[in-house]
Structures are given as C-alpha cells and as structure tokens.
Amino acid sequence: MSLLAQLTVNGLIAGAIYALVAAGFSLIYSTNKFMHFAHGISVVVGAYILYSLFSLIGIPFYLACILTLIFSSLFGLGTYRLMYLPLQNKKASNVVLLIASIGVLILFQNVIQLIFGPDVKSVGYIKVARGLNVFGAIITPLQIVIILISITLFVLLYLFMKKSKLGRDMRAVSDNKELASIMGINHKRIADYSFIIGSFLAGVAGILIGLEQNLNPTMGTILIIKGFTGAVIGGVGFIPGAVLGSFLLGLAENFSIWFLPSGYKDAIAFVLLFIFLLLKPTGLFGINKDVKK
Amino acid sequence: MRNLIISVLLIGIFLIVGCVQQPAAETTEESVEVVEAEVIKVGFMGPLSGDAASYGESIKRGVDLAMKEMGLDNVELVVEDSKCEGKEAVTAINKLISLDGVVAIVGEVCSGATLAAAPIANENNVPMVSPSSTSPKVSEQGEYTFRTVPSDALQGDFGANLAYDRGYRKLAVLYTNEEYGLGFNNVLTESFAALGGEVVASETFERGAVDIRTQLTKTKDAEPDVIYIISNSPDSTVAALQQMTELGIEAAIFGSEGQKSPAILEGAGESAEGMVVTAVSSGTSGFIERHQAEYGEAPGPFAAQGYDAFKAIGLAVEQGATTGEEIKNALFGSDFDGASGHIVFDENGDVSGNYDVFEVQNGEFVLTS
Numbered sequence: 001m002s003l004l005a006q007l008t009v010n011g012l013i014a015g016a017i018y019a020l021v022a023a024g025f026s027l028i029y030s031t032n033k034f035m036h037f038a039h040g041i042s043v044v045v046g047a048y049i050l051y052s053l054f055s056l057i058g059i060p061f062y063l064a065c066i067l068t069l070i071f072s073s074l075f076g077l078g079t080y081r082l083m084y085l086p087l088q089n090k091k092a093s094n095v096v097l098l099i100a101s102i103g104v105l106i107l108f109q110n111v112i113q114l115i116f117g118p119d120v121k122s123v124g125y126i127k128v129a130r131g132l133n134v135f136g137a138i139i140t141p142l143q144i145v146i147i148l149i150s151i152t153l154f155v156l157l158y159l160f161m162k163k164s165k166l167g168r169d170m171r172a173v174s175d176n177k178e179l180a181s182i183m184g185i186n187h188k189r190i191a192d193y194s195f196i197i198g199s200f201l202a203g204v205a206g207i208l209i210g211l212e213q214n215l216n217p218t219m220g221t222i223l224i225i226k227g228f229t230g231a232v233i234g235g236v237g238f239i240p241g242a243v244l245g246s247f248l249l250g251l252a253e254n255f256s257i258w259f260l261p262s263g264y265k266d267a268i269a270f271v272l273l274f275i276f277l278l279l280k281p282t283g284l285f286g287i288n289k290d291v292k293k
Numbered sequence: 294m295r296n297l298i299i300s301v302l303l304i305g306i307f308l309i310v311g312c313v314q315q316p317a318a319e320t321t322e323e324s325v326e327v328v329e330a331e332v333i334k335v336g337f338m339g340p341l342s343g344d345a346a347s348y349g350e351s352i353k354r355g356v357d358l359a360m361k362e363m364g365l366d367n368v369e370l371v372v373e374d375s376k377c378e379g380k381e382a383v384t385a386i387n388k389l390i391s392l393d394g395v396v397a398i399v400g401e402v403c404s405g406a407t408l409a410a411a412p413i414a415n416e417n418n419v420p421m422v423s424p425s426s427t428s429p430k431v432s433e434q435g436e437y438t439f440r441t442v443p444s445d446a447l448q449g450d451f452g453a454n455l456a457y458d459r460g461y462r463k464l465a466v467l468y469t470n471e472e473y474g475l476g477f478n479n480v481l482t483e484s485f486a487a488l489g490g491e492v493v494a495s496e497t498f499e500r501g502a503v504d505i506r507t508q509l510t511k512t513k514d515a516e517p518d519v520i521y522i523i524s525n526s527p528d529s530t531v532a533a534l535q536q537m538t539e540l541g542i543e544a545a546i547f548g549s550e551g552q553k554s555p556a557i558l559e560g561a562g563e564s565a566e567g568m569v570v571t572a573v574s575s576g577t578s579g580f581i582e583r584h585q586a587e588y589g590e591a592p593g594p595f596a597a598q599g600y601d602a603f604k605a606i607g608l609a610v611e612q613g614a615t616t617g618e619e620i621k622n623a624l625f626g627s628d629f630d631g632a633s634g635h636i637v638f639d640e641n642g643d644v645s646g647n648y649d650v651f652e653v654q655n656g657e658f659v660l661t662s
Binding site: 007013014017109118124128129131140214216217253254257258261262263265 | 342343344346347350470496497498499501502503504506507508510511514527528531532535538539540541556557559560561562563564
C-alpha cells in the first residue's frame, strides 16, 4: 500500500461526503441568502428514514431510497413553509433565521434520539469487507460510488444553474430579489424549489452517508460544520464551488495529519475556515458581489 | 368610619392567619419523625444525549435499580444531562448544588467531565461518586471525589501485560483526544515499553469522529501486531473497526473497558470479531439476574458501578448522614458487597479492582479469563 495513494483516497472520500452536504446547503443559501444549518438534520432525517424503511420495515432497498428522497424533499419544504416563511413574513432578520435553523437542528436531533435511541445504528445493506486495491490504495465500491456521485453532482449543478430556466431564475432571485420580482419571477416559488432540490440532495447525502458512516442522532452537527466549511472555501453562493471546496477540505485534513499529530485534524478544518473568512470570504470560486452592486 | 373598616379588616386578617397557622403548627409538632425523614436530594449527572448517551442510560438503570431496591423514601434523585462535556458538566453541577440543593452526586461519567466538575464539588462540600471515570487524574481531585471504578493506572498496566503475555511485541494505540484517552494511553504505552515491547504508533481522534481512515492508514504503515483501541464513543469505535476491515488491517485488536458495549457489537458486526476487551466487572451474578428481571436485558456498561455508586451514598444516608460532609465521611468508612464487587474507598476515594478479559466470539462477549 502506498501511503500517498491511500491518503489521497482518504481525502477524496472525506471530501465527497462533505461535498454531498455542502451542495444542498449552498444551493439553499444562494437562493435564500440565509444559513440553513438545519440542512445537517435533513441529512440525518434522510438517513434515519432509510434505516426505518429498509432495516426496520423491510421495504426493498431501491424503493426505500426513492421514498427517502421524497420524504427528505418534503421535510426541507416543510422547514421552509412552516418556519422560515412565517418568520420572513414577520420581517425577521437573517440572524433570527439562522438561530431558528440551529433550533430545528437541535430539536430534531433530540426527536430522533427519543424515537431511535442514542446508539449507533447501521443500515446493513452493504457488508463490511476489505476494499478493492486501486493504484495501491484501498477503497470500497461504496466509496467509489460516493465519489462518483459527488463529481456528477458538481457537473449537474453547474449545468442546472447555468442552463435551465429554473436555475436562471434562482440566480436572478439570488442576485436581486426585488428586481427578479419585477421581472415576474415569484421568489417564494423559487424558494420552495430551492428547498425541495436542496433537501433532495440532503436525502442523497443521507442515504450514502448512512451506508458509509452508520447513523447516530448527533451526526448532523459535525456534517453541517464540515459541509459549511467546504462551502465557504469554495464560495458559499456558488454551488459547484462548494463541491470543489469540500474536496479541498477533505484532502487538506487528511494530508496535514500525515506529518502533524492526528489530533489536529479538526483544527486544520477550522484554521482553513478562518483563513478563508478573513482573507477571501467569497471563497476560491465565489463571485465578489460588492463589485456587482 | 374608614378607620373602623380598616381595623375590622385587619382583625379579620389576623384571625384568618391565626386559624391557618394554628393547625399548621400542630402538624409540625405531631410529625417529629417526619422532620428527621426530610427529603434528601441526590444528583445524577451523566450523558443522556450526545454520542456517549448509551453509557449514561446504562448507568442510570443501575442507579434506578439501586434506589428501588434500597427503598429510601426520603431520597429524591435529580437528573442532569451533561453530554460528557466539561462545560456542560460544570453547568449541571452548579445547577444541582445551587438550585436543587443536592447533598451528593452520582457522576460524572466521562473523565474529562468529572475533572471539570470536581473542583466545584470540593468547594461546596458535595461528594461526587463516579461510576465510570477511569482517568488516573481523578485520584488527585480532593477528598470529595470518589469512584466505584478502578483507575486506568491499573487497567493500562493490566492491558499492557495482557498484550505482552499473549506474545505481541509491536503495539499501536488508537485513543480519543480527551482525558480518558490521554490518561489511558500514557499508562499503556509506558507499561508496554517497560515490559520490553515497542510502541510503533499512537494515533488520536476526536470523540465521536467517524472518519478514522488516515489515522489507521498511518497505523497500518507502522506494521503493528496489536492495536489497542481506547475510546468512550461507541460511534467512533464502530467506525474504527469497520475501517480496519476495509483497509485490510490484520493486527490483533484490543479494547479498553468502554468497548464492552452491546452498541459496538450491533454496529460493527463482524468487524468486531476477535476483539479482546479488558473490562471492569459487569456485575455479580445476583445483580445481573435482578437487572435482567427489571429491564429484560443484561446490564450495560458500568450499570453495576452505577448501582454501587448510588448504594454507597444510600448507605451513608441510612446511617443518618444528611449533609455533604457527613456523607463524605461515611463514604470513607464504606465497606459493602456491591454489584461490581467489594466496595472500600481508599484515601483517594478509589477502589481497587480486578479486570475480566472478554473476547468477541460470534457476535458476543465471551469471558476468557
């Protein structure tokens, strides 16, 4: 086993997982301009729905996945319609929305713990076995799938935002909500779509992360922190950038503890977050909005 | 006229108050024994949410069982969730002491949280009896800190000897980056080196981390013949075991007592096969039966120690101790057969202990010695 190859693969796996979370988070942020930290819990809800449907009830795996994606999308839409929208109608500031989203994260963490208990749960669809040897590094088939899906997401989201009508509308709302409204774009409808698509991505993340990392009620917090960091590095309003930023974060974390003591792994992520927030808050691939104004 | 009305009203009020007070005074006189049996509050603090919650819940069952069996009508248990974190533990103990007025505490569960809370217990003369904090540092926390679980100064040494005796010479350690992991790692690596073995890697991870691949990659590169996992997060242990399988690590696996948890067997499945765990007593056969009868399950990690922690405090209260200081003094005189063995606290509030060795065979912990 070559150490360099294995560390690269480890970094790519970690990055792909962060990217799955970052993509949906960034999509919702870019359209709505507030931090939907409850996105972390959307991922966890997705994972637990898959666990309930497949492992507890025994619904066939692929059907369970489809149902999970539908539930996740509805869950995201629900958080927007039942919480953010009423708050926005009361002219709540983005800080209030941010705090509300953290509240939802904590609330559902506890609800999940009440229902399923605090123990680690595993979906058990894929048997844990020694991985495949690819260029001297060991990687499991599931991990290859996770990396491929992350890269596909990157391409699809890029095309979606650039080419589709909905993507163009989203960018318009993102740039200037009032102007977009004048042009006949219903920004509430666009917000609905952003939550549906963003939470659909959370469902994808929930399924894959649930299979890869097992489930526990508190996993959402660390996932959203890493996803958020990845999104900031890549450029929080620019969705494909968030995916690339996540891969960079995963690689940086794993390469740095090659020569640093391994206790510094999370510290590296936060140091990167601070550096980017201080020096380049728009991220590597973000657009400087001030210039546009 | 107005004065008259006010006077009548005042007299009326005095009369009413007088009437109300009269019977009240009588009851206090009548129930002198009840005063003696004034409610004594005992606190419980441990993780009931977060990644270590399974330990907290298992211990709480032991505590509840002890409370039920002792049948102390005058003792009330006040429960606080400290999430196994230092800052939460400080908040919890402050609330228990200042707001609830507890005179003794069962807890904390994790070593880091116990160390954070211990100074406050000392300052307020409230004894803490931890069922599971094994860091060697807990011994030095003053006369109000007790524990019904032996120190890792003993377990680390025991584990090192066990690995060495089984013929392993190249040890790698994988430990959590907090008090428990650090303390255990120090004792283990020093003892193993003193025996003549070589410590080839010592990697750490954050409690609750589920991506331990790079630490394992480095460990694999160091070619150990045995890997010792020191963790108080079942999630992390499950992840580490599965990732060892995925990375094709073939070294023998040893685990500290925190690994003897059904959650780990359930989560890790076949990856846990063959793991050797050194563990403190999971309870006498009598305790295991009673636990089974009460909850329909065998005791979880540290349930027996939780039982004993409450029993030590309960016995002190039975002997008439009502304040924190009296309970502390009574604890130093404790001498009883508990669920985890014979309980006698030494001058540091520690118990001596023996360890059992378990091996995971066909998805179960099997006692090997």
